[in-house]
Amino acid sequence: MAKWLKQGAEPEVVKNAAREVRETVEKILADIEQGGDAAVRELAIRFDKVERDDYRLTDKEIQNCLNQLSDKNLADIEFAQKQVRNFAQHQRESMKDIEVETLPGIILGHKNIPVNAAGCYVPGGKYSLLASAHMSVITAKVAGVPRIITCAPPFQGKPAPAIVAAQHMAGADEIYCLGGIQAIGAMAIGTRSIAPVDMLVGPGNAFVAEAKRQMFGRVGIDLFAGPTETLVIADDTVDGELCATDLLGQAEHGPESPAILLTTSEKLALDTIEEVKRLLKILPTAAIASQSWEKFGQVIVAESNEEMVKIANEIASEHVQVMTHDDDYFLKNLRNYGALFLGPRTNVSYGDKVIGTNHTLPTMKAARYTGGLWVGKFLKTCTYQKVLTDEASAMIGEYCSRLCALEGFAGHGEQANIRVRRYGHKDVPYGGAAE
DSSP: OOEEEEOOOOHHHHHHHHHHHHHHHHHHHHHHHHHTHHHHHHHIIIIIOOOOSOOBOOHHHHHHHHHTSOHHHHHHHHHHHHHHHHHHHHHHHHOOOEEEEEETTEEEEEEEEEOSEEEEEOOOSSSOOTHHHIIIIIHHHHHTOSEEEEEEOOBTTBOOHHHHHHHHHHTOSEEEEOOHHHHHHHHHHOOSSSOOOSEEEOOOOHHHHHHHHHHBTTBEESOOOOSOOEEEEEOTTSOHHHHHHHHHHHHTTOTTOOEEEEESOHHHHHHHHHHHHHHTTTOTTHHHHHHHHHHHOEEEEOSSHHHHHHHHHHHOOSEEEEESTTHHHHHHHOOSOSEEEESTTOOHHHHHHTSSSOOOOOOTTGGGTOOOOOGGGGEEEEEEEEEOSHHHHHHHHHHHHHHHHHHTOHHHHHHHHHHHHHHHOOOOOTTSOOO
C-alpha cells in the first residue's frame, strides 16, 4: 500500500482559482469580439505595457532582433529547430493517404489535408521561451499549413529578440508582439488588421489556456492545457540530488506546477526531500519553484513497480521521467502520460528545448485520452468514396435501402432507392425498401 510523505494542495483550492480565471477571460474575449483592434490595443497597453499602431513586427524589427543575437545563439537555435523538424518530418511520412477497393467497384480513401491557417502562441512574459516557437511553427510548417502566425508577449517592454528570431527562423508568416488573452482572442476572433486562424496551438499561463478553451469550437486547439506537470519514477539506482534537480527543473515553470516523486525506496524519498530543501537555497528561480513545491509537490512511496505503474496511470502526468533498474518495464506498461523520458541520461529539459520531440503536452489528466502536439494535429483526415459500376451502386444501394427503412429514414432511403431503380433496374416503391 503506497504512502504519501508529502501531499499537494486540496482540489477545492485549484477549483476556486480556475473559476476566477474563467470569468476574467470571458469578459475580455467579449470585449475583443465587440471592439476589435481598439480593444486589443487597449488590452496590450494595460497588460503588456506596449503601445503601437500595429502589433505586427516589420521586417526591419525582425532583422533588428536577429542582429542582437550572437552567431552562437543563432547556431544553437538552428540546431534545436533541425531536431524538431527532423522528427516532425518522420511523423508526417508515417501518415499516408490511402485508397482501397473494399468491394468490387467500390473505392474508399482518405486524404490528410492541412488546416488553412494556424495561430501559434509563444509564451515569453516571464521567461523567453523560444523553444515553443520551434514546437508549434515548425510542426505546422512540416504539416503543410499555408499561413502560420505567431504571437508572443513583449519581454521587458520590447519584442524578445530570441523569441522573434526563433519564430522567424522557424518560418512564421506573420509575427505579432502580443501576449495573453488579447493574443488568443485576436487570432481566434480576428480583427481588421489580423485575419482569424482555424487552429490555435502553444502553451501559456492559466489565462491563455482558458482563452483557448473558450475559443474551442470556433477554432481548433491543440490541447486543454494547465500548469506544467512532472512525475519522477525512481528507485535506489539513482540518488536524491538527481531526483530533486529534475523535480525543481519543472517546478520553476510557475507557482502551480505539480512536481511528484514516485518511488519504491523510502530512503530515496527522504533524501530527495532534503535535497529539494538544499537546492532551493541556491536555485536562481527558487522564488517560483519553492511555491510550486510547497503547494503542489508530492512524494509517494510505493511497494512495487506494479504499484508505481498503477499510481502513475492514475496521475496521468504531462512529463514522466523514469530512472529505475528496469526502465523498459515502464515503457511497456505505462499508458497515461504526455511524454516519457527513460533513464538517468535523459530528462524533461531535453524534450522541452532541443532533442526533437514536441513539448506541448497534455496536462490535468488529459493524457488519459490524448497525446501531445504533433504533425497530425494540423491535419484533417478526410474520407472520400467512389462507386465505379452500376452493379456496385445497385448492390450497396439495396443494403442501404433496407437499413434506412429499419431506422425510419425515408429520405435517406430514397437516395439509395433511386439508384437501385436506375442502376439495378429494380422496382422499389417510393419510400419503401428494396427486397
